[in-house]
Amino acid sequence: MAKEDYLLSKCGRENPFKVPEGYFDQFTDDLMAKLPERTFDEEAPRKVTLWDKVKPVVYLAAMFAGIAAMFAVAEDFMQSGDEADAKTELVATGGSAATTDEMAADDAAIDYCNYVMNENEMDDYSMYLYMEEIVE
Amino acid sequence: MKDYDEKEVLLQLQEPSTRRKAFEAIVRHYSSQLYWQIRRIVIGHDDANDLLQNTFIKAWMNIEYFRGDAKMSTWLYRIALNECLTFMSRRSQTLPLDEMAETKAEELVADQYFTGDEVQLLLQKALLTLPDKQRMVFNLRYFDEMSYDEMSQIFGTTVGALKSSYHIAVKKVEDYVKRHSK
The missing domain is CATH 1.10.10.10 (Winged helix-like DNA-binding domain superfamily/Winged helix DNA-binding domain)
Incomplete structure (x- = not known):
């Protein structure tokens, strides 16, 4: 037994409402007379230009070019970073070399002084006087 | 109505020059079934008549938004029942x-x-x-x-x-x- 069987058997489906005579015949004419006038834009078929056709390809190419440029810039940036590191290293190495040279020169001077003092049997005081003479 | 061809009417509806004529065919075809739906909700004939007119006027003012993939009857029923709900909710604010x-x-x-x-x-x-x-x-x-x-x-x-x-x-x-x- 369907759920609405009781109602169908008791009340049925008959429409108990009525309308004034000729209502539906008149309704359409009355409504169309009241219906506001509207202007619709004539939708002219749009002309497909060459640009329309190639636009997707151009956009795609531009996108790839952009990505390639981005990679190139990133690579340059990384390379310049490496070079800077190398330069810094070089400068650091050069600095230590200079320091080594200076130390070597100092050592040579001391060695030479010792040699002169030993060979000429000079004491410290004589050496001092000798140096003063050179400076003057 | 026997001479109503929905496919043909919907084609005419897409053309701005034949749109009004197509809409008239739609009104003639659907007014009766929509009326009875509205009437059963609002009970009185005068209210049902007003709401039916509002339904079709609303449909006409938005006819360019009707998508052909939906059925015309579904679209019209939706407008009509919304009109009824608005009308009844206005009434229920007072009672x-x-x-x-x-x-x-x-x-x-x-x-x-x-x-x-x-x-x-x-x-x-x-x-x-x-x-x-x-x-x-x-x-x-x-x-x-x-x-x-x-x-x-x-x-x-x-x-x-x-x-x-x-x-x-x-x-x-x-x-x-x-x-x-x-």
Whole structure:
């Protein structure tokens, strides 16, 4: 037994409402007379230009070019970073070399002084006087 | 109407030059079925007439938004039932549901365009106790035997929810009729 069987058997489906005579015949004419006038834009078929056709390809190419440029810039940036590191290293190495040279020169001077003092049997005081003479 | 060809009318509707003529065919074809739906909700003929006119005027003012993939009847039903809901909610702001049901029942008795017998009057009184949306679901299914799928498109609700709503409505109406039958 369907759920609405009781109602169908008791009340049925008959429409108990009525309308004034000729209502539906008149309704359409009355409504169309009241219906506001509207202007619709004539939708002219749009002309497909060459640009329309190639636009997707151009956009795609531009996108790839952009990505390639981005990679190139990133690579340059990384390379310049490496070079800077190398330069810094070089400068650091050069600095230590200079320091080594200076130390070597100092050592040579001391060695030479010792040699002169030993060979000429000079004491410290004589050496001092000798140096003063050179400076003057 | 036998000479109504929906495909042909929808083609004419797409052309701005034949749009008004096509719309006239639509009004002629759908006015009766929409009227009865509206009338069962608002009860009075004058209110139903006003709402039917509003429905078609609204449809005409938005005709360019009608998508051909939906059925014209579904689109029109949706507009009509929304008009009814707006109308009824405006009414319910001034009267609670039970008082409104009584007022509408009195209107029915006095209405010269209501020719139902005692049992049909009882059925209408029972329907007036339902919430508006549930009453719409009941009317579409009980009187028009509309499929749940089509109702689902009109209300934007799931088939399951509609079945449940109809089942509850039938139960309420049946109880009312049983309680008030002599």
